[in-house]
Amino acid sequence: MAVLLVADVNEGALATDAVAKTLAAVASLGEVHVLVAGAGGEAAAAEAAKLSGVSKVLFADDHAYCHGMAESIAALVVNLAGSYRHICGAATAFNKNVLPRVAALLDVMVISDATAVIDADTFERPIYAGNAVQTVKSSDTKKVFTVRTATFTAADATGSAVVENVDGPGDAGLSAWVADKLATSDRPELTSAKVIVSGGRGVGSKESFDLIEGLADTLGAAVGASRAAVDSGYAPNDWQVGQTGKVVAPQLYVAIGISGAIQHLAGMKDSKVIVAINKDEEAPIFQVADYGLVADLFAAVPELIAKL
Amino acid sequence: MPTIVTVDLRLNEPRYASLPNIMKAKAKPLIFKTPADYGVEVTPRLTVMKTVEPAGRKAGMKVASVDELIAKLAHEAGVI
Numbered sequence: 400m401a402v403l404l405v406a407d408v409n410e411g412a413l414a415t416d417a418v419a420k421t422l423a424a425v426a427s428l429g430e431v432h433v434l435v436a437g438a439g440g441e442a443a444a445a446e447a448a449k450l451s452g453v454s455k456v457l458f459a460d461d462h463a464y465c466h467g468m469a470e471s472i473a474a475l476v477v478n479l480a481g482s483y484r485h486i487c488g489a490a491t492a493f494n495k496n497v498l499p500r501v502a503a504l505l506d507v508m509v510i511s512d513a514t515a516v517i518d519a520d521t522f523e524r525p526i527y528a529g530n531a532v533q534t535v536k537s538s539d540t541k542k543v544f545t546v547r548t549a550t551f552t553a554a555d556a557t558g559s560a561v562v563e564n565v566d567g568p569g570d571a572g573l574s575a576w577v578a579d580k581l582a583t584s585d586r587p588e589l590t591s592a593k594v595i596v597s598g599g600r601g602v603g604s605k606e607s608f609d610l611i612e613g614l615a616d617t618l619g620a621a622v623g624a625s626r627a628a629v630d631s632g633y634a635p636n637d638w639q640v641g642q643t644g645k646v647v648a649p650q651l652y653v654a655i656g657i658s659g660a661i662q663h664l665a666g667m668k669d670s671k672v673i674v675a676i677n678k679d680e681e682a683p684i685f686q687v688a689d690y691g692l693v694a695d696l697f698a699a700v701p702e703l704i705a706k707l
Numbered sequence: 708m709p710t711i712v713t714v715d716l717r718l719n720e721p722r723y724a725s726l727p728n729i730m731k732a733k734a735k736p737l738i739f740k741t742p743a744d745y746g747v748e749v750t751p752r753l754t755v756m757k758t759v760e761p762a763g764r765k766a767g768m769k770v771a772s773v774d775e776l777i778a779k780l781a782h783e784a785g786v787i
């Protein structure tokens with residue numbers, strides 16, 4: 400039986416990176432059908448059809464599915480679930496909202512944040528903030544799981560699958576979309592950025608965070624923050640990297656004024672190259688950093704910006 | 708109807724129980740039920756096969772200056 404991959408679609412735009420990486424994760428499970436839900440999602444459906452490994456795109460053209468309302472989308476997924484043994488999606492805010500509801504309606508459990516698909520019943524997932532990796536086997540008839548995409552290489556866009564229209568039950572009538580308040584940024588999106596510059600408590604103030612942003616812009620990077628920096632109000636919530644924030648794995652991660660609490664490491668230790676700048680040479684971040692610079696960030700960061 | 712709301716970590720201050728309320732709570736009756744009373748089946752459907760420590764990251768090296776850091780990133784790691 401095939402795999403149903405629920406794609407993240409927002410305002411008609413496909414979260415291509417998340418979908419392509421999830422495709423790579425589930426490639427061994429067989430045929431993959433991608434569900435693109437939402438009116439005006441023709442372009443997103445066409446884009447999903449191009450990803451290699453997709454054998455069919457199911458496109459549900461209905462306004463009820465436009466704003467990621469879990470109640471309506473879950474009803475649509477459950478409606479389609481009959482012919483699938485696996486229902487999955489990237490572990491994004493969208494799927495963390497939709498898939499648990501799908502699982503509950505199907506009376507199965509959801510296996511969250513899978514980091515590897517071993518066989519049709521067996522998955523690997525991190526537990527205890529990434530301090531251990533558990534291999535679990537599910538005996539549910541249908542497996543519903545989310546994939547932590549950070550470590551997967553995105554499937555390329557060389558495929559050509561067919562797009563098929565599907566109907567769903569429409570608006571579940573349990574919730575309604577009111578408004579989206581979007582944080583707009585010219586910088587790359589945190590979870591798919593190639594380079595991330597992150598600041599921690601050591602940065603000291605919201606104003607000094609400009610320094611972190613300055614370095615990020617010099618490198619064309621996304622900006623991240625530790626929980627300490629977010630809690631102190633130096634950086635907005637959605638920049639938080641770590642156990643309770645985003646999990647990232649860029650090519651280059653620059654941690655500035657971050658001590659390296661285990662909860663932060665859980666969110667970035669899969670990065671390819673880690674650079675740490677911290678004035679405390681005992682900081683645990685240096686135990687995972689490839690390159691550590693023991694220096695005052697207020698001297699080192701401006702110098703770095705000037706010399707890059 | 709019942710609703711479950713998940714909230715962001717920093718939404719607000721939790722409402723901690725006050726001492727008088729903790730004392731009052733002790734006097735409340737405790738009713739014990741089994742899952743079967745609610746018609747819920749709780750047989751585990753997930754077996755843990757093994758739990759292993761993830762491959763650790765080796766500590767890298769300390770660099771002495773910004774210049775050295777830039778040189779390493781550009782030539783050794785090739786990321787900038």
